[in-house]
Amino acid sequence: MLEKLLLAYDGSEPSKKALEFTKELAKKLNAKVTVLYVIDIEKASELLGDMAVDTLEAMMEKARKIVGEAVEELKKAGVEAEPLIEKGGPPEKIAEVAEKGNYDMIIMGSHGYRGLKRLFLGSVSEKVLKIAKVPVTIVKYK
Ligand SMILES: Nc1ncnc2c1ncn2[C@@H]1O[C@H](COP(=O)(O)OP(=O)(O)OP(=O)(O)O)[C@@H](O)[C@H]1O
Ligand SMILES: [Mg+2]
Numbered sequence: 014m015l016e017k018l019l020l021a022y023d024g025s026e027p028s029k030k031a032l033e034f035t036k037e038l039a040k041k042l043n044a045k046v047t048v049l050y051v052i053d054i055e056k057a058s059e060l061l062g063d064m065a066v067d068t069l070e071a072m073m074e075k076a077r078k079i080v081g082e083a084v085e086e087l088k089k090a091g092v093e094a095e096p097l098i099e100k101g102g103p104p105e106k107i108a109e110v111a112e113k114g115n116y117d118m119i120i121m122g123s124h125g126y127r128g129l130k131r132l133f134l135g136s137v138s139e140k141v142l143k144i145a146k147v148p149v150t151i152v153k154y155k
Contacts, residue, residue: 031122045093053103107119118149
């Protein structure tokens with residue numbers, strides 16, 4: 014129990030707060046952490062029309078940078094960590110990876126890049142809370 018943690022991470026300030034929490038928790042529990050970033054294919058194709066291969070490659074590059082930095086930070090603190098990049102709808106993918114990968118807990122921020130203050134939760138964290146079958150920890154930003 015609590016050996017495998019899934020950090021849903023988008024590189025935003027709120028997700029960095031979730032990263033800090035995950036780091037402390039993983040150190041205490043001696044748990045392994047997977048840092049997951051989901052490339053939102055639907056949103057991207059809406060914005061860009063037909064997605065060119067180089068656009069997808071640019072998104073992959075950005076994703077690698079985002080998760081890579083978080084993995085490095087965890088490793089520096091002595092935590093075993095690995096990156097994971099998936100494509101799809103972010104909340105659905107996060108819940109699916111957690112279930113199929115037998116993760117003990119999902120950790121995520123209350124908000125992300127949009128960070129609308131009037132909303133209690135961002136749409137990704139709200140939907141993950143709704144559909145995930147494993148425990149979810151939401152780290153509040155403010
Ligand atoms: N594409 C993603 N991949 C992985 N985790 C994500 C992704 N997007 C958001 N998250 C996680 O969900 C948390 C909440 O972000 P969310 O996107 O729900 O808020 P928001 O950006 O403020 O609002 P919205 O996206 O609904 O406009 C983030 O801190 C992060 O932990
Ligand atoms: Mg968001």
